[in-house]
């Protein structure tokens with residue numbers, strides 16, 4: 001069993017990708033279990049083999065006085081009590097891969113303790129990686145591109161797993177962004193130029209943006225960013241190839 005943990009901001013396409021990537025991988029003859037890790041999901045675009053909603057309920061925490069966001073955080077924290085059962089279920093299915101569809105509340109995985117703790121307990125002893133979705137809507141402005149890369153690095157810092165960063169819903173982007181910007185996101189000179197040409201940000205923020213970009217690229221954090229659309233099977237091929245490459249490289253991180 002190898003774990004692919006899908007993480008991204010609200011509405012970035014995690015659940016849709018979980019379903020489509022699983023189907024795509026199965027078409028190559030590998031077995032995949034879809035794990036819904038979002039206790040607040042109302043409907044899902046796929047049929048999960050394993051579902052945290054069978055164990056924890058967000059409304060239970062709302063009944064205790066928490067608001068919807070706080071209740072979701074508490075619900076995810078409480079999954080720790082069910083990790084043994086979840087692992088039992090998954091090992092009885094014994095798939096080649098488990099794809100984990102997480103909630104869009106990024107603080108769970110970018111800042112808080114509970115998200116990494118529960119995921120570590122879930123994947124302990126198995127190979128695991130993160131696929132981080134950068135929503136294509138963030139490609140509107142240099143400042144949101146840099147902020148998204150910074151968020152991607154927060155997730156990597158907290159989850160401590162090998163991570164592939166992708167741009168989701170790439171069919172919504174114009175060709176220029178796909179061809180000229182996304183392939184060059186790991187190039188510090190390109191990022192510096194993009195920041196320099198940004199007309200929306202004042203000078204002091206440009207300095208900050210340039211330094212963040214330089215730090216992420218010189219640290220080698222950004223790597224190859226893959227544009228992915230669930231409507232384009234070739235992009236799912238490219239993502240699956242990258243996943244296999246990262247997971248076969250193995251043990252460097254854990």
Ligand SMILES: Nc1nc2c(ncn2[C@@H]2O[C@H](COP(=O)(O)OP(=O)(O)OP(=O)(O)O)[C@@H](O)[C@H]2O)c(=O)[nH]1
Nearest residue numbers: 009010011012013014015016103104169229230231
């Ligand atoms: N055009 C296009 N739309 C997509 C793609 N992937 C997902 N979507 C749409 O984006 C919307 C959000 O998708 P979800 O999969 O629910 O996103 P999510 O990240 O799971 O959302 P939360 O769980 O609420 O955080 C849906 O309307 C999807 O149909 C894609 O590759 N291209």
Ligand SMILES: [Mg+2]
Nearest residue numbers: 014015038102
């Ligand atoms: Mg979802």
